[in-house]
Amino acid sequence: MDTEWMTAGKCQDMPPSVFFPNDGVGVEIARRICADCPVKAPCLEYALLNRIDHGVWGGSSERERRRIARRRRLETVNDSR
Numbered sequence: 873m874d875t876e877w878m879t880a881g882k883c884q885d886m887p888p889s890v891f892f893p894n895d896g897v898g899v900e901i902a903r904r905i906c907a908d909c910p911v912k913a914p915c916l917e918y919a920l921l922n923r924i925d926h927g928v929w930g931g932s933s934e935r936e937r938r939r940i941a942r943r944r945r946l947e948t949v950n951d952s953r
């Protein structure tokens with residue numbers, strides 16, 4: 873997958889630790905930064921495609937990505953019926 877989008881991320885010059893929070897408050901802080909990031913969509917797809925378990929990517933927490941992945945799997949199953 874193309875990773876050129878990474879250079880345009882709002883987090884480019886921020887400490888990576890901001891996007892690997894230890895609690896819900898930290899997740900919310902990261903999510904707010906991601907909210908108006910110009911590469912939010914490809915960032916989320918990258919994390920989903922690569923099954924990245926940790927951190928906030930594309931404005932989504934680990935739990936939210938698991939939910940999105942589960943929903944997509946179900947949609948794929950339903951579409952193939």
Ligand code: SF4
Binds near residue numbers: 880884905910928931
């Ligand atoms: S969406 Fe968030 S984690 Fe992804 S590049 Fe933008 S600021 Fe960084």
